[in-house]
Structure formats: C-alpha cells, structure tokens
Amino acid sequence: MLTHTQPWDAFRVEHLSVDYGGRPSPIKDLSLDLRAGEVTCVLGKSGCGKTTLLKALGGFVQAEPSGGVLFRGHYLRGPTPEIVMIFQENNLFPWLTVSQNIGFALKFRPPPGAGKKAAIRQMLDTVGLADAAHAYPHQLSGGMRQRAAIARALITEPQVLLLDEPFSALDVGLRRRMHVLMHDLWQRTGKTMVMVTHNIEEAILVGHRVIVLGARPARVLFDADTRAPDMRDRYAPAFLDLQKQLESYID
Ligand SMILES: Nc1ncnc2c1ncn2[C@@H]1O[C@H](COP(=O)(O)OP(=O)(O)OP(=O)(O)O)[C@@H](O)[C@H]1O
Ligand SMILES: [Mg+2]
Incomplete structure (x- = not known):
C-alpha cells in the first residue's frame, strides 16, 4: 500500500524529444506521467534512451521546443535542487x-x-x-x-531522486541490502524516485511501477503496477509471471 501518495503528478513528460544532433533522436515525442511518492523503475535494452530520459527528468538535457518535462505543473528549464540525480558512475x-x-x-x-x-x-x-x-x-x-x-x-x-543503475556493480548480497535500504528510505520519506536498472528482479522488488522502454525512438512498451504484496516475494507465482513477461521485452 502506498502511504505517501500526493494528489499531483510529479512529472508529466509531454511530447518530449531529445536530439543530440546528427544521429536519430534517442527520444522523440515521448509522453508519460510519473506519480509523486512512487518508485518507478525503468528497464530497456542498452542504448534505448533510459539515461537520456533520466537526464531530461533532472533538467540536464535540453528538450526540443515541441514538448518537454513538466515538474509539478511547470516546465523544467534546467536542473533544480528539488531533483537530484545519482549518475551511473557515482562521482564522489x-x-x-x-x-x-x-x-x-x-x-x-x-x-x-x-x-x-x-x-x-x-x-x-x-x-x-x-x-x-x-x-x-x-x-x-x-x-x-x-x-x-x-x-x-x-x-x-530533494523531492525527487533519480538513480541510474545505482547497484549494477554490486554483488547479490549487497544489492539485496541496498533494496532494503531503498525500501526503508521510501517508507520514511515517501520520496518520488525513478530508478533505471538492467535487473528485472530488482525492478519488480524495488518499484511500485515498472516501465519498459523500447528503442529509437524511446517509447513505453510495457507498464506494470508492482504495488501488490506478491511483488515483494521473488518466489510468488505472480512475481515469476511478471518477470517472464518482462524478460520477453528485454531479450
Ligand atoms: N551526449 C550524447 N551525445 C550524443 N549521443 C548520445 C549522448 N548520450 C547518449 N547518446 C546516444 O543516445 C542513445 C541513448 O543513450 P542512453 O545513454 O540514454 O541509453 P541507455 O538506455 O541509458 O543505455 P545503457 O543501458 O547502455 O546505459 C544512444 O544511441 C547513445 O549513443
Ligand atoms: Mg544508461
């Protein structure tokens, strides 16, 4: 059960296009709402635009003028202290x-x-x-x-934490301890978090919602609600079913 839901959307991604120049745009006309107080996990093949999406949510990349990212109802024009991103390499x-x-x-x-x-x-x-x-x-x-x-x-x-594959270099035990830490943190603070991962099990266990992004241009292929108690038990039949479904998008 969510206990910290807010009545507003944290993010409204509206016809978002990001163009790095020259190549096909990694994100073109993507629309997506992210609810406040939820942990959303983003899966997708390498290069499909996950990091680019996080950077757009953090105001770190310029959106094309045809759309953009609304944060609590206002277009993001650049980074803000309310939104903090932890990059793939942790940059201490x-x-x-x-x-x-x-x-x-x-x-x-x-x-x-x-x-x-x-x-x-x-x-x-x-x-x-x-x-x-x-x-x-x-x-x-x-x-x-x-x-x-x-x-x-x-x-x-910050109100929002954006995490880009934060646990990818960790062993299984440490990774699981980090999942517990994330869960405790969310229970205490109810922060909005968006976490990119390549690990399907982690996405289901940590998230309230799991999104699969497809490539070129990035689009939502699958969107699953993972709030049910079964989704905290990696041996539950419903968990294993969802895992299999998600694998079919990533393989
Ligand atoms: N600064 C940049 N300049 C030019 N192209 C870029 C830049 N950053 C990313 N790209 C391109 O945009 C596309 C999406 O990259 P992105 O880093 O968002 O992918 P990703 O889904 O996070 O991949 P991974 O799972 O490997 O981290 C790729 O084709 C990449 O080459
Ligand atoms: Mg990435």
Whole structure:
C-alpha cells in the first residue's frame, strides 16, 4: 500500500524529444506521467534512451521546443535542487572523506535546524556508514561508495531522486541490502524516485511501477503496477509471471 501518495503528478513528460544532433533522436515525442511518492523503475535494452530520459527528468538535457518535462505543473528549464540525480558512475570527490563528500552538498543548501554536523551524522547512520565517516572513496567497497552517493543526494532533502543503475556493480548480497535500504528510505520519506536498472528482479522488488522502454525512438512498451504484496516475494507465482513477461521485452 502506498502511504505517501500526493494528489499531483510529479512529472508529466509531454511530447518530449531529445536530439543530440546528427544521429536519430534517442527520444522523440515521448509522453508519460510519473506519480509523486512512487518508485518507478525503468528497464530497456542498452542504448534505448533510459539515461537520456533520466537526464531530461533532472533538467540536464535540453528538450526540443515541441514538448518537454513538466515538474509539478511547470516546465523544467534546467536542473533544480528539488531533483537530484545519482549518475551511473557515482562521482564522489576522491580527495574528500565520506563525511566531507556528504557535507559538500550542504554548501549550496544549508540544513534547517540542528546544523550541518548533526545532519551529516544522521545521514551516515541512515545509510549505515557511521564507521566510514573519515574514509576516502578509494578505501570503500562499491556498495559503500554507492551508499555515500545516495547520502550525498539525500542530505539536501530533494523531492525527487533519480538513480541510474545505482547497484549494477554490486554483488547479490549487497544489492539485496541496498533494496532494503531503498525500501526503508521510501517508507520514511515517501520520496518520488525513478530508478533505471538492467535487473528485472530488482525492478519488480524495488518499484511500485515498472516501465519498459523500447528503442529509437524511446517509447513505453510495457507498464506494470508492482504495488501488490506478491511483488515483494521473488518466489510468488505472480512475481515469476511478471518477470517472464518482462524478460520477453528485454531479450
Ligand atoms: N551526449 C550524447 N551525445 C550524443 N549521443 C548520445 C549522448 N548520450 C547518449 N547518446 C546516444 O543516445 C542513445 C541513448 O543513450 P542512453 O545513454 O540514454 O541509453 P541507455 O538506455 O541509458 O543505455 P545503457 O543501458 O547502455 O546505459 C544512444 O544511441 C547513445 O549513443
Ligand atoms: Mg544508461
């Protein structure tokens, strides 16, 4: 059950076209609504335009004038602090410690109330990195780096989190722990999240909705509601049925 749904759509993608120049446009005339307070997972073959779509949702690429992305009713003209994207490569600053990396985001948006140190400490606890506060990125495992990147994104309290294959480099155990972290995070904050992944099981387990994008131009091939309790059990018949269906689009 969703407990944090808002009456408005977070995003309305309206006749969105993105043209990188020269080649066929990866996204042409794509329309799609994303509801606030939901976790939407996006699947699709390599090169179909998933990252481009996330970048458009974050205001990081220019849409063609024939359409665009509306965020809470207004056309996005560029990046906004309300929407944070965690890129495929997590982009921590190698010369800063975990704490400093997380705190860096606060330079632009100081926290209200308890202050910067307390905010960083709380965020380290949230992502289970309290013991690694003073470590540098190269001293961390892949999963720890991803958690630090998530903490850095969350500390500014954005309304929307865009995640591009955040767990692709992790082993199965760590990946599952990250799914639990995502779920806990959503339960506590009800944030709108859009996560791109190549992992079908992950998409169903983490998302409230799973979308499959087709290529050239990107279009929605399949749109599944994955809020039912069965979709949190990877052995449930309904889960396995959906997994098989999704595989038929990706293979
Ligand atoms: N900056 C860019 N300049 C030119 N073309 C680009 C640029 N970024 C992406 N493209 C092209 O746009 C298409 C979609 O790329 P995109 O990165 O969105 O795919 P993707 O679905 O995220 O793929 P993957 O699963 O491999 O990450 C590809 O054909 C790619 O070559
Ligand atoms: Mg990509």
